[in-house]
Amino acid sequence: xxxxxxxxxxxxxxxxxxxxxxxxxxxxxxxxxxxxxxxxxxxxxxxxxxxxxxxxxxxxxxxxxxxxxxxxxxxxxxxxxxxxxxxxxxxxxxxxxxxxxxxxxxxxxxxxxxxxxxxxxxxxxxxxxxxxxxxxxxxxxxxxxxxxxxxxxxxxxxxxxxxxxxxxxxxxxxxxxxxxxxxxxxxxxxx
Amino acid sequence: xxxxxxxxxxxxxxxxxxxxxxxxxxxxxxxxxxxxxxxxxxxxxxxxxxxxxxxxxxxxxxxxxxxxxxxxxxxxxxxxxxxxxxxxxxxxxxxxxxxxxxxxxxxxxxxxxxxxxxxxxxxxxxxxxxxxxxxxxxxxxxxxxxxxxxxxxxxxxxxxxxxxxxxxxxxxxxxxxxxxxxxxxxxxxxxxxxxxxxxx
Numbered sequence: 262x263x264x265x266x267x268x269x270x271x272x273x274x275x276x277x278x279x280x281x282x283x284x285x286x287x288x289x290x291x292x293x294x295x296x297x298x299x300x301x302x303x304x305x306x307x308x309x310x311x312x313x314x315x316x317x318x319x320x321x322x323x324x325x326x327x328x329x330x331x332x333x334x335x336x337x338x339x340x341x342x343x344x345x346x347x348x349x350x351x352x353x354x355x356x357x358x359x360x361x362x363x364x365x366x367x368x369x370x371x372x373x374x375x376x377x378x379x380x381x382x383x384x385x386x387x388x389x390x391x392x393x394x395x396x397x398x399x400x401x402x403x404x405x406x407x408x409x410x411x412x413x414x415x416x417x418x419x420x421x422x423x424x425x426x427x428x429x430x431x432x433x434x435x436x437x438x439x440x441x442x443x444x445x446x447x448x449x450x451x452x
Numbered sequence: 453x454x455x456x457x458x459x460x461x462x463x464x465x466x467x468x469x470x471x472x473x474x475x476x477x478x479x480x481x482x483x484x485x486x487x488x489x490x491x492x493x494x495x496x497x498x499x500x501x502x503x504x505x506x507x508x509x510x511x512x513x514x515x516x517x518x519x520x521x522x523x524x525x526x527x528x529x530x531x532x533x534x535x536x537x538x539x540x541x542x543x544x545x546x547x548x549x550x551x552x553x554x555x556x557x558x559x560x561x562x563x564x565x566x567x568x569x570x571x572x573x574x575x576x577x578x579x580x581x582x583x584x585x586x587x588x589x590x591x592x593x594x595x596x597x598x599x600x601x602x603x604x605x606x607x608x609x610x611x612x613x614x615x616x617x618x619x620x621x622x623x624x625x626x627x628x629x630x631x632x633x634x635x636x637x638x639x640x641x642x643x644x645x646x647x648x649x650x651x652x
Contacts, residue, residue: 291626327577380526381598382578382617401597402578421579421617422626430482430618 262311264329266297267336275344279438284426292422293335300328318407330403334384338418343444354449358387361395372397372417373436379419387415389452414451415443455495455506455531457481457488460538467541470634472623480538483618487530487599494523506532511603529599533581536612540647542640551610551641551648555584558591569593570632573613584611584644586651608651611644 269289274282300317303325304310309317317329349365350358362368368387376385379399386398388411395414398406406413417439424435460480465473495501498520501509506528509516516524547555547562559565565584573582576595583594585607594602602609613635620631 287625295626324577381580421621425617425621426625429478429622430486 262313263301264297264314264332266294267339269339271339271344276342276442278427279442280342280424281427284424287426288418288422289335289339293332296328296331296335300325300332303328315407318405327403330405333407334403334405334416334418337413338384338416340447341415341417341444342439342442343447344442346441347443347445350445350449352449354445354452357395357452368397369440372415373433373440375399376417376419376436376439377433382420385417385419386411386413387448388413412451415448455488455491457485458535458538462542467543467638470543470637471541475620475622478622479534479614479619483616484531484534484538487527487534490523491527491531494520494527506535507601507603510601511606513604525604526599529601529604532601532603533599533612533614536609536647537614540611540640540643541638542643543638545639545641547641549642549645549649551645554591554648565593566636569611569613570629570636573615573632573635574629576615579616582613582615583607583609585609586648589652608647610647610651611639 266289269285273285273289276285304312304317307325309321309325309329312320314329314333317325318333321329349355355365358365358368362371372385372387375397376399379385379401381401383399383401383404386400386406388396388398388406390396390412391410396411398409398411400406417436419432419436424432428435428438457480460476463473464476464480467476491506498517501516509524509528510532513521513525552562555562555565559568569582569584572593572595576582576597578597580595580597580600583596583602585592585594585602587607591610592607594607596602613632615628615632620628624631624634
């Protein structure tokens, strides 16, 4: 089975100036594409040739894991952000976040602190853990919560390539912007 | 003693067009400065570590109190690694001296070394460094993740290449191999030879 680069859920310039078209040209058009291309080359003749991304992520390691997880993580990330404003989380998602983190604002604060402190390249996630509770977790490099039996609800890419063109070294500024771009409908759909 | 950002022995545009001035300035004044600031922050209230250099701190991480060990590893490493990196950059210096001979003896040729070093630097996944180290008398090419230093595992760095994306993204974006090629145009082999001689 050949994996494909999914279409972006928004126009390449739709997030500007928060996330520029130039960033997306590289982040989506080069980085995400390269992970897809590499994965398709790497799985030929292996047990993962016909496996789904999720199956590869939970069973593979090394380069196959890295590329499969990066394909998954980026697709998930694009869905987590959206142009325009949002009313914030509603219903079940809202009450679950409030019970885990006291309030929506306090969740956002903790998520950003976690993402700012994720040293090196990686991802910061809101997950539903195996016991049903919501947690914020950091992963390094291509790390994905599926390997710990948790269900990803929201992610933020903190590899430097996600923000360097627009924010340089100022990761906190990127995270402040991210905070206002969250696609809560998508997050709720993952519950 | 408070750790300080070292001054560069050249101007930010000195390595153009291989390393651009804007990248050099942000890399030095923002990224490196942040490691220094955070290292100093971590060491506050730990007077017993006063007077130790960043290199000394990361050479014996077990001696660092557990509560700040991670911060010293990351930010002490970031400080030491960048300090070494700046010191081995200069345009137009050819491989020289005993290091050049030792590289030929260990890797077959200068080109074979460049190829192996580039492969390590190119395939390091995520943020990190590629190194030529002296490991108990043997030259060795190693990669480390994030700001981990070879010093922490008893190896002495001779050459270090930063492959965090911040080192090359403004000029080379996703094209890390082009950045690695550019590095060999600005590698100060004379300084590397000094480090090699001092490591023996």
